[in-house]
Amino acid sequence: NVTLYDELGVDLWSADFNVNSDSIFVLQDDIIRAVYTALDSKPLVQTEAGQYYRSANPNAFQHLLQGRALNGKGSLEAHQQAIIHFKMAIEFDPNYASAYVDLATGYLVLFSHRNLSLEDANIKAKPLIDKALSLHPKLPSAISAQGIFAMYNGQTNKAIGYFSKALTLDPSLIVARTNIAYLYKTQIQYEEALSHYKAAKKQHPLDPGINYSIARILLEKGQLSASYAALETCVRVSTNSTNCPLELAFLQRLVGQPEAAGKTFEALLDWYQKEDDFYIIQNKGFHAWWDQDLMLALVYFENLHEKHQAQYNFLPSLAWLKWQQGDTKNFYQDLSRQSQLDEAFNTEYQLRALAILAYALEDCDGMFNYYQQLADVKPLVHGQFSEIIEGFSMTLNMAACHIREQKLQLAIPLINKVAESLDKADELAKQAPGVMLIQAKLDNLKGTTIDTAALKAAFSSAQYPHSWMLEQDWAFKVKP
Template structure:
């Protein structure tokens, strides 16, 4: 719209605005009803029921219709309980089918945002557990000033009204673009941002994947901005259906601004509203509504990301510059696949569901590059967590990633995936580092890309560079700078005292994440605390649904603790399992090494070499489970054949 501005002078705009207001006046009559002209005050706020406005010290506060209706219901009965059932009847007709509890919770959360109130220390809205809400503040009803203008109700020709409204909106937009844009000095202060989970306002829980997908897509796109840190998906998704105020979220996440919005899908179109809000002042810096065919939603997402970047004057290079469109079937399948990857990337059930949806997306659109990238990622994760053999995972992963990059070489996550394949399967260290760094270059604010490079550099023994990547992660997203990122460094240094320290911190932060317990156990075992190590290994085995790495680590712990029978029991079970599912031969080798059966250990190490096990390059140099065979010339020969530094 910027190109319209030079064609209008102030006098032009004034004349057009006066004319179209007159047109609207001819099509309008005053509103009527008992609420017309009513003012309600409490604290620093004022409700104008005639204009349907909430004002803070005279300044209008943006509030959607449902939260506004909740507010009206509460202030009508101050200091009294208003039940959830009463609010349900007030907000939704009897024949409406909607997740009422979730809808009311969101409405109350948005209302608290507007009032800068909290559930923990309420000033205005008190939650009465399992019953409803009570409005705490004194309420004052004030008679409206004489001569106050009521909201007009339009009448007459609908097309005349629509035309007058459209031109009026256009004129006001020109005024805004020319004179009302935010102060560039204020916007220049935005150096960190959180994209909060978008709200699905369709009332259909089956459409949650769309809201989550839009959130994820915007985070991915905006992560390409230079000079602005964008928090990762992991940091923000805990605020879905949040019960805390925007100001509190901003303080917790330590960001300068937040982006929030809603999604509504209807037939073949999707409507997305987006708001940019200052964390410092709570001011709405910018808002926009987008509506487009669902088939063009990727281009729509790109436009939203460009607009947000423009509002904060950020340098923005779009990574998905081609293949902007796909059909609705393909994109819906792709978003569902992404949702399963994020729901549980270390469990086989969710990864296979993700794989299924990515394959559906490719079938619906064979030229949709992100679907190939997602499919390759699902194969890599299935291989990394040993739910699929290297032989079954590598070929389809390699083919999918090559196709993705052929269609669009600018997808950062595809280069990160290629880096993993080059490192862990091809044993090609130089290519791996090049791809990892290119992934970070294409998506400079992508925490996942920097974490992948961190673990690779830690494995290479380049501690200073790995620590620099961790510092970069802390700059991008303080909430994702977990102590666990340092675990890879201390693991490969065999610095078990420091590994215990970061392991204990990681378990305190994420007690339900098996990898934290795993590294803490390794730290304990390396420090000679076998009883504590075995306890942590047991937790890791249970939480990981029997991943063979912590299982083998537990067996090794039993072996070196002198509990040979317990170690052999685990070994027997794994070898029986290997007849029906993939079990990494490297992990079996580590148990035999712990049992001091060297020939059997090397037999399974050779099997791992023959299948190009992804475990070999990562573990071989530093794994304490191999200490009892580390001086054997056969291990040195394996290093030589793999072309790995010893």
């Protein structure tokens, strides 16, 4: 029995369908057509799902569905089990193009979970994508898999091209839609990213990954109230999501709600008991730091550094933590030595960390050198709100150095970038302690006197842990 309800729970339409084991897949089409008719919708568009993703072999199709259901759970263990099912689908149907696609992307997903090296993932995935395309040259999901392959290998423009082509062939292809949205987000093209994420949300309104991504973009735009509301909804309706509660706890910290943040984070840890999960460890370090347990935070971040070296985004946080603890010089020397001995260490994260440490040591030449190298790896983004909200801005750090060197013509555009970002922020964002700290730093660099005592009182009330920057950040002593 299938029933449609409106948002108030009123029964709008109902129908019965008879099914047996031989007709289960036919029944899916019957239900879809009946529902579309009941909704008085436009005629069904023949999507890739209708054309390709079924197999004449019911066992092969069953394994594909089981693999996709496991992928939907999002955990490393589920993705590993999904790969077994995709392999079984190919065993039952060696010409099953969609199974080759799903197996290929499965290996790339294992890389994203730090379970497989990129080199090994490439070696496994590329022949499978080629096989799928040899079976169906215009298979949208196979073209999308080319995009995923290009994306993981740093070929952003090529990846966007593949995803766009796949969506032209099949606008309902959600994997292409969410990945092209993600790439636009990384390129700071927020409006394009939001349009794709909103289109994806129409297909999957409760998907935690989509809702989390929309909330993150809203944060990047300084729209914290909307971001906060989106995350609260996501946590409420997507009970098996880790992204949404992690992001909500993070945002609650940023806006000065440490008790709410602690409850959100502890509620996640109660059901997601994966002690070795990279993101859980990173967030434990973040929450310990913001609870001002510096030694515990250092343990978490240094363990990540020992295991992952310069590969992930905890490293700039570790550099900032070392600065707070007064261990800047030693850590700067260690990272500098790594960078000089092995080019592989010069990742985006290592270069950001080195730039922070150089700035802390008032080595402006060194800071500019590392930011120049960073620009060669990834374009620098000025006035980025995701940094400002925590109380840090590489844009203002560069401006401070230019002012000290009496190069106002170089400092003013950077100051204006930060000012523009602050002006666009909503009221909740402007009240966030980190934003208040950056506003104070901006005012000081513009020659406006700041009330340090009032700031410290506000930070103490919100349990904001970075008031130390008022004393240790030399930019607060710069006089333009």
